[in-house]
Amino acid sequence: MLYRLQSFVFFLALLFVYSCGDDSNEPEPLRDYAVQTADDDEALREYLQTHFYNYEDFQSQPNAALDIVLDTISGDNSDKTPMLDQVMSRVITLEDSEGVESEHTLYYLIVRQGSQARPSVVDSTFVTYKGQLLTGSVFDERRYPIWFDLPQLVRGFREGITELRAGTYTVDASGDFEFQNFGQALLFIPSPLGYFNNGSSGIPAYSPLIFQTKLYTINVTDHDRDGINSIDEDVDGDGNPLNDDTDEDNLANMYDVDDDNDGVYTFDEYDEDGDGIPDDTDGDGIPDYLDPDN
Numbered sequence: 525m526l527y528r529l530q531s532f533v534f535f536l537a538l539l540f541v542y543s544c545g546d547d548s549n550e551p552e553p554l555r556d557y558a559v560q561t562a563d564d565d566e567a568l569r570e571y572l573q574t575h576f577y578n579y580e581d582f583q584s585q586p587n588a589a590l591d592i593v594l595d596t597i598s599g600d601n602s603d604k605t606p607m608l609d610q611v612m613s614r615v616i617t618l619e620d621s622e623g624v625e626s627e628h629t630l631y632y633l634i635v636r637q638g639s640q641a642r643p644s645v646v647d648s649t650f651v652t653y654k655g656q657l658l659t660g661s662v663f664d665e666r667r668y669p670i671w672f673d674l675p676q677l678v679r680g681f682r683e684g685i686t687e688l689r690a691g692t693y694t695v696d697a698s699g700d701f702e703f704q705n706f707g708q709a710l711l712f713i714p715s716p717l718g719y720f721n722n723g724s725s726g727i728p729a730y731s732p733l734i735f736q737t738k739l740y741t742i743n744v745t746d747h748d749r750d751g752i753n754s755i756d757e758d759v760d761g762d763g764n765p766l767n768d769d770t771d772e773d774n775l776a777n778m779y780d781v782d783d784d785n786d787g788v789y790t791f792d793e794y795d796e797d798g799d800g801i802p803d804d805t806d807g808d809g810i811p812d813y814l815d816p817d818n
């Protein structure tokens with residue numbers, strides 16, 4: 525009898541190990557962008573309908589440095605305005621590995637607009653931020669400003685922050701910067717515009733994200749130093765320079781020093797006569813730097 529019990533336990537243990545191994549060898553197939561974004565949109569709208577931010581503090585102290593605080597609409601706060609009534613949105617199109625397009629709604633709430641220029645999606649930004657899940661769990665926070673090259677960031681953050689304007693600054697006697705009139709916003713991001721299936725310890729796969737951020741200043745960036753700012757290498761004009769690759773060498777024009785792969789650096793054929801207009805020697809409407817025939 526004792527022997528039989530031991531075999532039974534052993535058998536169960538084998539099943540368990542086998543089951544674990546099987547799971548790790550066959551990860552869940554990638555979810556469909558369109559299906560996931562519909563689920564995320566419902567969760568985000570539910571959150572926005574049931575939560576508010578400390579807008580009254582921002583109204584009563586327009587010149588104070590304030591952090592955004594999110595809270596539930598309930599009890600003493602039952603009369604607060606839900607963020608769903610305050611957000612704006614834009615739709616961003618993604619293409620999956622099979623080329624199927626899907627549309628994703630990014631919500632943003634401008635708390636303070638800022639006073640200077642807006643960054644493009646491929647500029648560098650000097651920001652602070654806090655990232656959290658809809659549960660309120662904070663997965664990342666940066667309270668001292670840091671430079672971020674926007675192409676390195678998740679799409680939702682990269683697109684959302686372009687709705688903000690940078691601030692002004694003064695430098696005191698000890699060389700410290702103080703920023704004023706900078707942009708401050710909340711971004712509400714469905715997972716396909718976030719980390720999608722790439723979960724990590726603090727972020728489960730397929731999590732919608734909330735970021736709050738302050739945009740202090742920006743640096744218009746020319747990543748490949750070819751004399752054309754990265755945002756101006758968006759040849760197809762869809763607002764995203766990361767998908768333009770004229771010579772199809774898998775290096776986007778904004779990172780490619782020879783965009784048409786004709787052996788002449790873009791820097792050396794963009795505007796040789798210096799009139800501010802890209803040269804088009806053979807007059808075919810394709811500027812020389814994108815024209816392998818020239």
Ligand SMILES: [Ca+2]
Nearest residue numbers: 746748750752
């Ligand atoms: Ca460039």
Ligand SMILES: [Ca+2]
Nearest residue numbers: 758762764765
């Ligand atoms: Ca483009």
Ligand SMILES: [Ca+2]
Nearest residue numbers: 769773775780
């Ligand atoms: Ca290229």
Ligand SMILES: [Ca+2]
Nearest residue numbers: 782784786788
């Ligand atoms: Ca060239």
